[in-house]
Amino acid sequence: MRVLVLGEERSRIKLIDEETVRHVAWLARLEVLDDEVEGFVEQFNRILDYFRKLDEAETEDVEPTFHVLNLVNVFREDEPFPPISPQEALKNAPKSERGFFKAPKMV
Amino acid sequence: MSEKVVIGLEVHCQLTSLKTKLFCSCPSNYRGREPNTLVCPTCLGLPGSLPVLNQKALEYGLMVALALNCKIPKRTMFFRKNYFYPDMAKNFQISMFDRAGGAPLGYDGYVTLAVGGTQKLVRIRRVHLEEDPGRLVYPGTIDTAPYTLVDYNRHGVALVEVVTEPDFESPKEARAFLQKLRSILEHLGVFDGGLEGAMRCDANISIAGGARVEVKNIGSFKDVERALTFEIMRQKQLLAKKVAVVRETRHWDGERRITVSLRTKEEEYDYRYFPEPDLVPVEITEEMLDQIKARLPELPDARQKRFVSQYGLPGYDAMVLTSDKALADFFEKAVAAYGKPKVVSNWLMSDVLRCLNEYNLEIWESKLTPEHLVEMLKLIDEGVISGKIAKNILWDMVSSGKSPKQIVEERGLTRIADEEYLRKLVDEVFKENPKAVEDALSDEKAIHFLVGQLMKKTRGRADPQLANKIIREKLASK
Numbered sequence: 324m325r326v327l328v329l330g331e332e333r334s335r336i337k338l339i340d341e342e343t344v345r346h347v348a349w350l351a352r353l354e355v356l357d358d359e360v361e362g363f364v365e366q367f368n369r370i371l372d373y374f375r376k377l378d379e380a381e382t383e384d385v386e387p388t389f390h391v392l393n394l395v396n397v398f399r400e401d402e403p404f405p406p407i408s409p410q411e412a413l414k415n416a417p418k419s420e421r422g423f424f425k426a427p428k429m430v
Numbered sequence: 431m432s433e434k435v436v437i438g439l440e441v442h443c444q445l446t447s448l449k450t451k452l453f454c455s456c457p458s459n460y461r462g463r464e465p466n467t468l469v470c471p472t473c474l475g476l477p478g479s480l481p482v483l484n485q486k487a488l489e490y491g492l493m494v495a496l497a498l499n500c501k502i503p504k505r506t507m508f509f510r511k512n513y514f515y516p517d518m519a520k521n522f523q524i525s526m527f528d529r530a531g532g533a534p535l536g537y538d539g540y541v542t543l544a545v546g547g548t549q550k551l552v553r554i555r556r557v558h559l560e561e562d563p564g565r566l567v568y569p570g571t572i573d574t575a576p577y578t579l580v581d582y583n584r585h586g587v588a589l590v591e592v593v594t595e596p597d598f599e600s601p602k603e604a605r606a607f608l609q610k611l612r613s614i615l616e617h618l619g620v621f622d623g624g625l626e627g628a629m630r631c632d633a634n635i636s637i638a639g640g641a642r643v644e645v646k647n648i649g650s651f652k653d654v655e656r657a658l659t660f661e662i663m664r665q666k667q668l669l670a671k672k673v674a675v676v677r678e679t680r681h682w683d684g685e686r687r688i689t690v691s692l693r694t695k696e697e698e699y700d701y702r703y704f705p706e707p708d709l710v711p712v713e714i715t716e717e718m719l720d721q722i723k724a725r726l727p728e729l730p731d732a733r734q735k736r737f738v739s740q741y742g743l744p745g746y747d748a749m750v751l752t753s754d755k756a757l758a759d760f761f762e763k764a765v766a767a768y769g770k771p772k773v774v775s776n777w778l779m780s781d782v783l784r785c786l787n788e789y790n791l792e793i794w795e796s797k798l799t800p801e802h803l804v805e806m807l808k809l810i811d812e813g814v815i816s817g818k819i820a821k822n823i824l825w826d827m828v829s830s831g832k833s834p835k836q837i838v839e840e841r842g843l844t845r846i847a848d849e850e851y852l853r854k855l856v857d858e859v860f861k862e863n864p865k866a867v868e869d870a871l872s873d874e875k876a877i878h879f880l881v882g883q884l885m886k887k888t889r890g891r892a893d894p895q896l897a898n899k900i901i902r903e904k905l906a907s908k
């Protein structure tokens with residue numbers, strides 16, 4: 324994936340191209356039809372334009388925020404709690420077999 | 431054969447001493463359990479569930495980082511590592527990341543390794559915590575299975591990941607490192623390396639002139655040497671044929687003992703890490719670290735030094751014994767009961783290890799106990815059995831777990847010190863070897879031969895001093 328590089332010149336270049344849209348769709352396992360791609364290219368770039376606007380803000384002396392909660396160190400004890408039953412665990416599974424979740428062939 | 435080989439390891443170790451998983455309260459002892467019986471909404475990734483960090487897992491992770499001489503960050507947090515594969519119910523793995531405000535639990539550490547008589551420093555790049563994925567089962571074989579079965583019991587079990595710099599120059603060094611890492615983790619009491627799949631590793635290998643190849647799925651430290659040796663041979667053969675080694679990921683097939691190309695798309699490494707919003711950051715205070723440091727037990731390096739100073743062992747013995755916690759514990763128990771550390775060490779280092787090697791067992795897997803070894807040593811001291819017989823019955827002690835006394839009785843192996851009986855046997859030996867008897871009058875070697883013949887007749891049970899005495903007397907009276 325491309326990295327957003329900021330700067331005068333860069334800011335005028337469209338960062339997202341057709342290839343990137345298809346790649347992101349593949350990563351998210353989403354099907355994007357050929358006639359939809361152009362629309363997403365437009366929208367993705369508009370989102371990035373918005374981030375460029377945010378970049379104009381002066382943040383020199385501001386601590387970066389990586390988490391919205393003002394909490395740290397929330398822990399639990401290493402004490403077991405009864406798990407749910409396998410019947411319950413498999414209840415939402417579209418397919419199961421002998422107590423296993425059944426998934427498509429992967430390789 | 432002279433091309434320089436460079437190997438780096440990424441090792442995943444389960445924190446098997448924990449009672450629960452990393453982010454939920456499901457029991458973590460999944461071995462031998464029916465599928466999907468140790469799961470809850472959190473480790474199944476059901477909507478609305480929330481992960482909460484197991485405090486003990488954090489402590490254990492920090493213990494590992496400290497034991498590997500790492501620097502510890504003041505603050506860290508967890509990240510989502512996104513990928514689509516059914517071994518992760520959530521479609522992401524909660525892990526740690528060293529950018530975007532994250533930090534591993536430990537970084538820039540080192541481990542010393544004894545290599546060919548010198549100490550080598552292996553640099554540790556990072557240590558972090560993450561979740562173990564679930565177990566995939568393929569009906570039939572991995573290639574022909576029509577679908578995949580998934581068991582999430584293992585999903586969410588706490589793993590500590592240890593990543594080294596590419597500091598190994600041979601498969602042997604890599605194996606020695608894994609052995610040392612295991613010993614360190616076992617001394618810390620956070621890990622039992624004897625459990626199947628508790629330690630797994632991936633390796634990066636490159637040979638001068640070729641690209642870096644990653645080998646995944648190495649299941650044990652016994653396998654690491656095989657997998658790396660195979661991969662180096664494969665790369666060397668390509669280079670010899672002037673075929674380029676391509677940068678790729680390969681899978682170690684432990685059954686066929688080869689590495690196979692995974693042909694994965696480059697894109698798979700696009701994990702799109704981002705901070706896990708459901709977990710809050712972790713602040714590692716000085717106080718927390720001091721408490722953990724104060725509780726750190728004696729580690730293999732310190733124990734090795736103590737074995738030299740306390741028991742007067744040679745450095746090499748101390749190194750071998752402490753490279754395996756179970757072996758070091760065995761040694762100390764035996765010495766506590768018997769004394770004579772050098773005698774105990776000699777037996778362990780030579781005959782016991784040889785025997786375990788032959789049976790492909792580790793000391794804790796074998797039926798040999800310190801009590802039985804001590805009993806055997808006492809039987810030698812008391813003259814009941816010879817050292818040679820002891821070496822012989824040791825095999826039985828290791829495989830059957832019988833006490834040496836029992837084995838000696840059952841097999842009638844006690845030393846023959848009956849002078850009259852031995853004299854009769856010596857007469858037989860003399861009659862059977864007239865030439866040797868004649869030579870023996872002038873040649874010391876022939877006397878040894880005659881003693882050997884007597885030993886053969888008694889299956890090593892004749893008291894050697896008495897046998898010598900009788901033979902020399904009889905020769906003198908000739």
Ligand SMILES: [Zn+2]
Pocket residue numbers: 451454455456468469470471472473474586
């Ligand atoms: Zn759970």
